Amino acid sequence: MQKVASLPLPPADALDASAALTTCIGDAIEAAGGWIGFDRYMALALYAPRLGYYSGGAAKFGRDARDGSDFITAPELTPFFARTLARQFAPLIAMDLPRVLEFGAGTGRLAADLLLGLETEGALPETYQIVELSGELRVRQQETLAARAPHLAGRVQWLDELPAQFEGVIVGNEVLDAMPVRLFARLGGRWHERGVALADGKFTFEDRPLADNAIPDALRALPGDHDMVTETHAEAEGFTRAVGAMLTRGAAFFIDYGFPAAEYYHPQRAEGTLMCHYRHHAHPDPFLYPGLQDITAHVNFSGIAEAAVDAGLSVAGFASQARFLMNAGITELLMELDPTDARAFLPHANAVQKLLSEAEMGELFKVIVLTRGLDDALPLAGFARGDRVHAL
Ligand SMILES: C[S@@+](CC[C@H](N)C(=O)[O-])C[C@H]1O[C@@H](n2cnc3c(N)ncnc32)[C@H](O)[C@@H]1O
Structure with a gap:
């Protein structure tokens, strides 16, 4: 599990829950052959029964880090x-x-x-x-x-x-x-899906090249060929249809x-727009304290x-x-x-x-x-x- 020196350390019981969720996500990666899409990672990190950020005991909403919260709405x-x-x-x-x-x-x-x-x-x-x-x-x-x-x-x-x-x-x-969103990276003019793998027991991003017919329509027509990272939102769109x-x-x-x-x-x-919230700090690392941050x-x-x-x-x-x-x-x-x-x-x-x-x-x-x-x-x-x- 990653730590960031400038961010407050979670209490011991929260760290134990995060370690359990890390194991659970690691098992899912291994069961899938070593790689899962970012949407799957995000779904588990937020909604895995009892351990996910929204399913578990994190304070989540509040005015500042002193009440153990992460953001305010x-x-x-x-x-x-x-x-x-x-x-x-x-x-x-x-x-x-x-x-x-x-x-x-x-x-x-x-x-x-x-x-x-x-x-x-x-x-x-x-x-x-x-x-x-x-x-x-x-x-x-x-x-x-x-x-x-x-x-x-x-x-x-x-x-x-x-x-x-x-x-x-x-x-x-x-x-x-x-x-949950899927992540995509255009690298050297070629689209990849950015998923999650394990390296030395830690989560890491791994990009897999996409066949032409697997590139989402929203991305296929994007101008330029500079490197970029972005997201697609099948889950939110499916929810809207429901x-x-x-x-x-x-x-x-x-x-x-x-x-x-x-x-x-x-x-x-x-x-892209991926963003994480931990104790009122916004940062881009989705692998920090799985289950303890939004x-x-x-x-x-x-x-x-x-x-x-x-x-x-x-x-x-x-x-x-x-x-x-x-x-x-x-x-x-x-x-x-x-x-x-x-x-x-x-x-x-x-x-x-x-x-x-x-x-x-x-x-x-x-x-x-x-x-x-x-x-x-x-x-x-x-x-x-x-x-x-x-x-x-
Ligand atoms: C950032 S919180 C916002 C909570 C609240 N609406 C507010 O403004 O303070 C996101 C909420 O969306 C809920 N959520 C996510 N997907 C959902 C779905 N498919 N159906 C119902 N709730 C969902 C989460 O469980 C969580 O409670």
Whole structure:
């Protein structure tokens, strides 16, 4: 197992769990003849039962490394994120769509604050369903709901798998980026798949040349012949098709960091977008402490849009997070606080600034909405200005 001197050392029990996961992934590599695709490595590192990052006991979400966490997400930063989503969801729920379904609900903050926001908007859904892969997170979600919104917790149900059919509003914040990706490297003008092998008992990248007919379409046409590394997202696209097959009527909102394909596969982005998060340090080494750090890649929103259209959905809006939140009324909501009460106002104002700032989450994060069976006059205030569907 690799160590990095500048990063905090995990506690002994976490190191033991990481060693067990390392053995499990090593066995998978040997069973596969010495090499696995990076998507398989990422799936095991994040989701192997009990030991993967999301299936195991890591703290994951939080404000800083002192609480043992690795990163913070928008719903954890401020309830104004969820309250703004509630403003956007309320008129949809009023269109006889009284159900919400959330994918990958993290600590349960979004669920709790969204339900509270919808209550304020007079648009409480009859049910709020959560699809969560991690048993540990499900318990945390139940605790958060009991603490923050006890009178609404009875509306929440946990599902073990996607329902066959769903009518209502779907939401997933930072879920698509947590889905396994394949890695590819163009070296000396030739495409290779970058997978994981073992060298001296340690994980290492190993590139295997691809036959012409095995090069993914998204990469085949990329201009230039300079060396580059990038990713493809079959899992996130398959997930989008599954959402499309399930959604009989309603709207699905996915919020995440990423770009349209032209930007994602721009020749200047030659190092790909794979990124790991450990104790609030972002770094590029996916082999550090397997199971104890998050591994992510940015989302190719054009691929998500294409998969959605394949499944019969419409792409009803695509905007930067800043545009979406401002259009949907985040600043008006913030102004409900008393700005002269600095102690109450400033922490929220700072968090909202982080959500909106171009230099932080405002431009890198995007919101896409996929719909079925809703007419053209949709109440989608979040996309009223700055809609970029044309860029997908
Ligand atoms: C980065 S966390 C985001 C958590 C939360 N939404 C937030 O914003 O704080 C990613 C979450 O996506 C979940 N996830 C990944 N793939 C999923 C899938 N196919 N279905 C449901 N949840 C999934 C993970 O288990 C994890 O809870």
